[in-house]
Amino acid sequence: xxxNADPKVLALFKDSDALLQGHFKLTSGKHSEWYFEKIRLIExxxxxxxxxxxxxxxxKAEGLDFEYVVSPAYGAIAIGFLAALKLDKKFAFTQRVxxxxxxxxxxxxxxxxxAVIVEDIxxxxxxxxxxxxxxKLRGIAVAxxxxxxxxxxxxVKIEGRPVGSLMALKVQAFEPEGCxxxxxxxxxxxxxxxxxxx
Ligand SMILES: [Zn+2]
Numbered sequence: 410x411x412x413n414a415d416p417k418v419l420a421l422f423k424d425s426d427a428l429l430q431g432h433f434k435l436t437s438g439k440h441s442e443w444y445f446e447k448i449r450l451i452e453x454x455x456x457x458x459x460x461x462x463x464x465x466x467x468x469k470a471e472g473l474d475f476e477y478v479v480s481p482a483y484g485a486i487a488i489g490f491l492a493a494l495k496l497d498k499k500f501a502f503t504q505r506v507x508x509x510x511x512x513x514x515x516x517x518x519x520x521x522x523x524a525v526i527v528e529d530i531x532x533x534x535x536x537x538x539x540x541x542x543x544x545k546l547r548g549i550a551v552a553x554x555x556x557x558x559x560x561x562x563x564x565v566k567i568e569g570r571p572v573g574s575l576m577a578l579k580v581q582a583f584e585p586e587g588c589x590x591x592x593x594x595x596x597x598x599x600x601x602x603x604x605x606x607x
Contacts, residue, residue, distance in 0.1 A: 418463060418575045422558075425449050425456035432590040434599045439582035440590060444600050445558065447529050451487050460557055461488060463575055465495045468525060468555055471573070475523040475552035477501055481510065481540050488557065489527040498525075503543050510539035512547065523550045531556040531572055534565040541568060 422428040427449040433441050450457045478496065480489025482504035493500035501516040501524075512519070526540050541551055554567055559574035566572070585591060 414576050414578060418460070421456055421460050421463075422576070425453040425460075427453075429600070432588075432595040432597050434597050435582060437582065438585070440585055440588040440597065441580055441582045442590065443578075443580045444598075445530060445560070445580075446600060447484055450529065450557070451484065454487075457488070458491065460575060461491050461495065464488075464527070464555060464557060465492055467573055467575070468492070468496060468553065471553060473523075473525060473552040475525045477519055477522050477524040477549070478527050479503060479519075479524045479540060479544065479549075480527045481536050485527060485529045488529055492527050503540050510536070510543045512543065519547060519549060521548045523552045525553045525555060526551060528554075528556045529558070531559045531561060531565060531574065534561070534567050534572070537567050537572070 419428070427446055429444045429446060430442060431444070433444040435441055450460070475498065477499045478489045478493035479501050480486055480503075482502050486502050489502065490500050499518070501512060501519050503510050503512055505511070524544055526537060526544075528537055531537065537554060544551055551570070553573065554570055555573040557575050559565070559572055559577040560580065561577075562579035563571075563574070563577040583589065591597070
């Protein structure tokens, strides 16, 4: 299931306990060998910082021109903030208010700037597309989009842009009837702490 999985990156995710291997029931009802518990990233700052260092190196290598790092609340705030600090850029976050992605009123200096969007996990690209819309409304140009994990395996482009990631992977999910782990009699776990399931 791993494409473009650098062993060093993979080890860091495993060290943070964010990437679990086993037999999991997903919210879709399907079963999978892998589960992403992204809250563990925030819970393990030392491991997260190592991942952010790698992401920052990737962003720097692109030679992009931007003044801000922008991340959507809440999970990605710590990631984007630390990336901005290491990149010597400003930071802002977007949040949903009445279902609509928006900036807090206080981020007034960002209008007309150029921004790199940093998100933790790209699942469908939906929330990043909302951030892009939010930036456009403020006249902010998107210089780049980066995530720690691209769960689409690199398939999703946002407004024609590729998304930079530390790890691009596609997780195979099985209907219970066809699940090889059920057939092996492996105990099924139902993780539930995260708001986004693999
Ligand atoms: Zn199963």
